[in-house]
Amino acid sequence: MRSVIIFSDMFLPTFPYLEIPMYKYLEKQGVSVVYALQEGDIRLTDRELSKTFASLNLVVLRKPKTLPSHLEKGDLLLSRFAYKLTAGDVATKVRASGHKILMYDPSGIDIRVRACPAQYLTSKSESLKRATLKKFPKQYKQIFVTGTIHNDAAATTIVDRTKFMQSYGLDPDKKLVILTPANPGEMGHQKGINNEYTKIINIVRTKCPGYEIVVKAHPLDYTASMKLQPGIIHKNEHYGNKHSWEQFAPGIKVIKADEGYKALKACDAVLNVRSSIAMETALFRKPLININRSKYTTNWPFDSKVMMDVTSGDLPSILNDNDYSVDEKACVEYCKREAFSDDGKAHVRRQNHK
Numbered sequence: 551m552r553s554v555i556i557f558s559d560m561f562l563p564t565f566p567y568l569e570i571p572m573y574k575y576l577e578k579q580g581v582s583v584v585y586a587l588q589e590g591d592i593r594l595t596d597r598e599l600s601k602t603f604a605s606l607n608l609v610v611l612r613k614p615k616t617l618p619s620h621l622e623k624g625d626l627l628l629s630r631f632a633y634k635l636t637a638g639d640v641a642t643k644v645r646a647s648g649h650k651i652l653m654y655d656p657s658g659i660d661i662r663v664r665a666c667p668a669q670y671l672t673s674k675s676e677s678l679k680r681a682t683l684k685k686f687p688k689q690y691k692q693i694f695v696t697g698t699i700h701n702d703a704a705a706t707t708i709v710d711r712t713k714f715m716q717s718y719g720l721d722p723d724k725k726l727v728i729l730t731p732a733n734p735g736e737m738g739h740q741k742g743i744n745n746e747y748t749k750i751i752n753i754v755r756t757k758c759p760g761y762e763i764v765v766k767a768h769p770l771d772y773t774a775s776m777k778l779q780p781g782i783i784h785k786n787e788h789y790g791n792k793h794s795w796e797q798f799a800p801g802i803k804v805i806k807a808d809e810g811y812k813a814l815k816a817c818d819a820v821l822n823v824r825s826s827i828a829m830e831t832a833l834f835r836k837p838l839i840n841i842n843r844s845k846y847t848t849n850w851p852f853d854s855k856v857m858m859d860v861t862s863g864d865l866p867s868i869l870n871d872n873d874y875s876v877d878e879k880a881c882v883e884y885c886k887r888e889a890f891s892d893d894g895k896a897h898v899r900r901q902n903h904k
Contacts, residue, residue: 553582555609556628557617559636561592561781563807564769565700567602572628572654572699575898583607588614588636588780595779614640618647627651633666635783641667654699665689674698674896675888677851697889697896704833705894707811714816718803720762725818727754727869728766728805732825734794735770735785740846744798746823749862750841751799754821757866764803764813765795768825772807819874821865826850828857832881833892837874841865851888855880 554576556569569585576583585606587593593603594610609620614636621627621644632641632653641651645667653661653668661671662681669691673679679693715722731747732740754763774786774793789797795804805813814820814830819837822828824846831838838857852859855877860868868874885892 553584553622553625554628555584555586555617555621555625557586557614557637557640558630559588559614559640559781560631560783561773562700562769563772563776564810565703566593566599566808568700569628569630570602571702573606584609584620586611586617586620590779591781592776592779593781615643618643618649621647621649625649628654629668630654632668633660633664636780638666645669654696670694672696672698674701677887694899696899697893699896701830701833701889701892702894702896703811704814704830704892707815709812709815711816714809714812715762718764718805720764720803724760724762725869725872726762726764726816727819727821728764728813728817729821730766730825730827731768731771731794731798732823733768733770733785734774734789735787740824743823743846744794746842746845746862747795747798750821750823750865751802753862753865754869758869761818761869763821764805765799766805766810766813766827767793767795767807769807771795819869822857824848828852829888832856832884833889835876835878835881837876839865839868839874853880853884856884 556573558569562568573583573585586609588611593599611617617640627644627649629637629641629651631637632651644651651668652670653666654672661673662678662685665686671690671693673682673693673695674697676695679695682693712722715726720726729747729750751763754761770785771794773782774784774791776782778784784791786792786794795802814834814836817836819839820827820831822838822840824843826849828838829850840857840859841862843859858874
């Protein structure tokens with residue numbers, strides 16, 4: 551019987567069960583599905599995570615390179631990040647053995663600049679698909695526009711704002727802004743970015759008395775304090791292998807890894823410099839304030855109807871005067887154009903192209 555093998559070489563603490571909805575949906579469709587992990591992966595060794603992953607139809611690989619031996623004729627490999635890390639090497643071997651690969655990518659941006667061994671890709675938007683085909687006109691047999699699975703949680707996340715604020719020791723009567731630093735591996739190459747974050751935090755703390763501020767870190771920033779093992783990568787070498795916020799804002803309150811979408815639901819506005827969180831904020835119909843963005847490299851599409859560009863000098867008056875708002879209709883259009891949808895069903899569309 552034809553099977554689908556899901557191989558995941560990277561654990562994201564912000565989305566610990568990212569592929570599970572795909573797995574469950576495939577099972578409901580009567581597809582034989584297997585989840586493959588490397589021996590020693592955190593999803594097998596962590597007590598809480600293993601409760602979920604050990605219950606799956608699981609293949610544990612002594613070495614990732616042995617994955618092709620578990621594939622039979624007609625099987626399909628589903629893999630994320632199949633252009634780098636362990637998955638890239640595995641995908642190359644799988645393709646060489648004559649099997650088909652569908653790569654699904656949670657962030658989406660990289661598929662337009664990096665080729666991967668997969669014959670099939672999923673894309674978060676039509677514009678991203680066009681950019682990918684322009685860059686790699688003969689690389690792929692087909693690209694399916696499905697949306698991206700890690701955005702699915704935006705449609706289902708529910709939060710009690712008061713309880714959420716209190717859980718972090720924040721005053722629920724104040725407005726909440728969240729600061730969203732970029733990938734720590736990229737931030738280290740952006741001169742001045744740390745000072746930018748420090749300045750923003752100090753402005754809110756000292757000049758905006760009606761506001762609380764917290765940090766929603768990048769997924770790969772949370773792994774700095776996690777043991778290096780299969781599934782975990784470290785990108786904090788620019789910060790002495792510590793969390794970036796320990797350097798630019800010691801003592802700042804940081805949203806728990808798996809509560810990032812709750813923070814986006816609960817907040818009044820998002821403060822950003824160069825993070826691609828800009829592409830997700832519209833999913834939550836929240837105002838996005840980009841601060842000094844022109845000084846840095848960004849790789850996501852700007853839209854003045856769903857975000858605003860300001861300087862750090864503008865920030866106090868903007869917050870104190872509540873001079874920000876959100877155009878919900880524009881957010882819907884932005885999501886359709888850049889994220890395909892915000893209906894929470896990307897995992898369904900992806901499996902319909904299996």
